[in-house]
Amino acid sequence: xxxxxxxxxxxxxxxxxxxxxxxxxxxxxxxxxxxxxxxxxxxxxxxxxxxxxxxxxxxxxxxxxxxxxxxxxxxxxxxxxxxxxxxxxxxxxxxxxxxxxxxxxxxxxxxxxxxxxxxxxxxxxxxxxxxxxxxxxxxxxxxxxxxxxxxxxxxxxxxxxxxxxxxxxxxxxxxxxxxxxxxxxxxxxxxxxxxxxxxxxxxxx
Amino acid sequence: xxxxxxxxxxxxxxxxxxxxxxxxxxxxxxxxxxxxxxxxxxxxxxxxxxxxxxxxxxxxxxxxxxxxxxxxxxxxxxxxxxxxxxxxxxxxxxxxxxxxxxxxxxxxxxxxxxxxxxxxxxxxxxxxxxxxxxxxxxxxxxxxxxxxxxxxxxxxxxxxxxxxxxxxxxxxxxxxxxxxxxxxxxxxxxxxxxxxxxxxxxxxxxxxxxxxxxxx
Numbered sequence: 365x366x367x368x369x370x371x372x373x374x375x376x377x378x379x380x381x382x383x384x385x386x387x388x389x390x391x392x393x394x395x396x397x398x399x400x401x402x403x404x405x406x407x408x409x410x411x412x413x414x415x416x417x418x419x420x421x422x423x424x425x426x427x428x429x430x431x432x433x434x435x436x437x438x439x440x441x442x443x444x445x446x447x448x449x450x451x452x453x454x455x456x457x458x459x460x461x462x463x464x465x466x467x468x469x470x471x472x473x474x475x476x477x478x479x480x481x482x483x484x485x486x487x488x489x490x491x492x493x494x495x496x497x498x499x500x501x502x503x504x505x506x507x508x509x510x511x512x513x514x515x516x517x518x519x520x521x522x523x524x525x526x527x528x529x530x531x532x533x534x535x536x537x538x539x540x541x542x543x544x545x546x547x548x549x550x551x552x553x554x555x556x557x558x559x560x561x562x563x564x565x566x567x568x569x
Numbered sequence: 570x571x572x573x574x575x576x577x578x579x580x581x582x583x584x585x586x587x588x589x590x591x592x593x594x595x596x597x598x599x600x601x602x603x604x605x606x607x608x609x610x611x612x613x614x615x616x617x618x619x620x621x622x623x624x625x626x627x628x629x630x631x632x633x634x635x636x637x638x639x640x641x642x643x644x645x646x647x648x649x650x651x652x653x654x655x656x657x658x659x660x661x662x663x664x665x666x667x668x669x670x671x672x673x674x675x676x677x678x679x680x681x682x683x684x685x686x687x688x689x690x691x692x693x694x695x696x697x698x699x700x701x702x703x704x705x706x707x708x709x710x711x712x713x714x715x716x717x718x719x720x721x722x723x724x725x726x727x728x729x730x731x732x733x734x735x736x737x738x739x740x741x742x743x744x745x746x747x748x749x750x751x752x753x754x755x756x757x758x759x760x761x762x763x764x765x766x767x768x769x770x771x772x773x774x775x776x777x778x779x780x781x782x783x784x785x
Contacts, residue, residue, distance in 0.1 A: 420649055420783055434653045440646030444581070458573040459654055499650075 369396040370432030370506035370538050372417065377426035379412045386412055387560035388425070394540065396506075399533045399549045402542040404557035410542035411438065413557060414511045417540065432506030432538070437513055441496040443484045449495055450480030453502065460503045470501045474524070489516040501528065508532060508539040514547070523548070570656060571664060578668035582634065593630040594676045600626035601684035612689045619688030620698050620749040626684070627677050627702060628738050631709040635734070636727040638669060638717035639779065648779055658776035666714050666771055674706035694749055701745040701757055708764030711771035712737045718775035722782040 371394065378388035386409030394400055404410050416423045418436050443452035450471075457467045471477055474494045479487065487495060493516050500508060508529070514522045526548040529539045533549070541547060604622045608614055642648055651661055678699055685695045716733045720726035740763050748756035 415783070418649075418653060420652060422784070436649065436653055438646060438649075440644065440649075442646045442650040444577075444645070444647075455573065455577050456650070459570055459651075505653075 368431055369536065370430075371395060372430045372432075372507050372538050372540065373428070374417065375427050375429070377413075377416065377428065378424045379409060379416050379421070380424045381409070381412055385424070385562050387557055388562055390426070390557075390560040392555070394538045396536045396538065397533050399529055399539045399541070399552040401547060401549075401552050401554040402540065402557055403544055403554060404542070405544070408557045408561070410557055411511055414438065414509045414540070414542055418509055430507060433503070434507050434509060435500040435503045435505035436509045436511075437496050437500045438511040439515075441484065441492050442499060443492075443495055445485035446483060448481050449476065449484055449487065452484050453480075453495070453498060456499050457502055462502050462504050466504075467498075467502050470498045473501070473528075474498050475521075490518060490521060493517055494521060497525070497528070506537050508537060508541075510539065510541045510543070512543055513541060514543055514545045570654070571660065574651070574656075574661070574664050575668060578665055579671060582638075582668050582672035591676070593633045593673050594680045596633060597626045597630040597677055597680050598684055598687075600629065601687050605687060615689040616691060616694070619685070619690045620694055621746045622688060623681060623684055623690075623698055624701070624705075624742055624746040627706065628709065628735070628742055630677060631673065631706070631713055631738070632731040632734050634669065634673060635713050635717045635730040638665070638714060639775070640717065640721040640726060643721050643779060643782060649783070658780050659772045660776075662714065662718065662775035662779070663772035665775070666710060666768065669714055670707050670710035674703070674710060677706060678702050697748050697754075697757070701748050701760060704757060704761040704764055705741045705745045706764075708741050708760070708767045709734075709738055711764070711767035714771050715774045715778070718778035718782075721779065 373393035375391050377390040379386050390413070392400065402410055402413065412421070414436070415421045417428055417430070418434055419428065442456070443449070444455070453467060453471070454464070457464065471480065474497055476491070476494055476498055479491060484492070484495065493513070497513065513525050517525065522545070529541065529547065529549050532539055601623060605615055608618070648658065648661055652658065681695070681699055681702060685698065690698065712734055716730045716737070720730045720733070723729060741760055744756045744759040744763070748754065748760070
């Protein structure tokens with residue numbers, strides 16, 4: 365299916381937010397089939413790391429290398445709030461070209477089948493999260509960057525996220541998940557972003 | 570990809586279908602309707618000042634859609650998702666500019682007919698007015714897009730954008746309304762030139778602005 369096996373790696377990555385250095389000397393390399401769990405307290409820099417890996421922000425230092433299409437899930441759905449869920453998802457389906465049937469099966473999988481006529485703004489927090497997951501799932505990207513995929517989800521949906529990540533990695537995809545909740549994915553590596561936080565201010569000065 | 574985005578943007582912003590509704594056009598006609606009430610029904614006065622009033626109404630109507638033009642899609646993460654699919658911010662903004670202009674330029678030109686009737690504007694003046702609006706509104710749309718993108722990450726952005734648009738739109742207003750008082754069409758040439766330069770610049774300026782908005 366994929367021309368080249370996907371890879372995602374960071375070398376000596378450092379990012380800051382405002383004047384504050386969040387983490388530095390962060391390096392990792394993920395090969396096809398790898399899952400990685402990034403943990404860290406609120407504000408430690410998980411989201412910043414994900415946005416830097418996605419190429420949305422420029423890291424303060426270091427480099428990101430990736431091979432393969434990116435799928436990003438964060439706290440924003442990317443779905444038009446005024447449109448019915450089905451039509452909002454179809455827009456991304458048109459860009460990603462996966463076909464209506466594939467989109468439909470993604471929605472059924474995530475229990476959204478009977479919500480397709482409902483405008484996105486009326487969906488609950490958990491339903492919105494699942495809708496955004498359907499968008500990522502439908503994108504068919506090799507690399508998944510999931511920022512807090514479990515927040516707002518009930519236990520059954522949380523188990524489903526783990527299942528989807530397992531399937532994605534078994535199919536040769538890469539998943540990097542930032543979350544402070546545990547996921548049930550065998551063979552998943554993990555690191556805490558706090559391990560890369562600057563030791564104290566003097567060191568950086 | 571571009572075509573799908575243009576369809577989506579048009580559906581978002583077009584009068585009667587999108588969330589913006591026909592508000593700018595209704596506002597435009599409302600201003601034209603108010604003016605005769607304020608200055609009296611003297612046909613001479615109205616015909617002399619009417620063209621300028623239409624221009625001011627158009628300028629004010631151009632401010633209305635700015636609030637939702639860029640900020641909403643930044644909050645949605647919409648541009649981020651497009652970026653992941655390899656689309657440049659400049660392309661997103663160029664599409665947005667086309668959709669924004671189509672959603673208020675041509676409707677304003679059409680609404681000029683009833684406005685002209687209310688203001689007793691004669692046929693020849695109406696012709697210059699329509700031509701002026703047709704070449705001037707792309708420039709207004711371009712200024713609006715740049716301002717909307719620059720102020721998208723500010724909390725008071727919506728109020729500020731109206732204030733910023735007025736001075737920047739002055740050259741278009743001066744030459745556009747000035748064309749009504751002249752025999753030749755030189756002024757309209759200036760309007761077209763200003764519009765062209767603004768339309769060419771706007772996607773780059775607005776694209777850089779939404780890139781910068783990500784960094785904070």
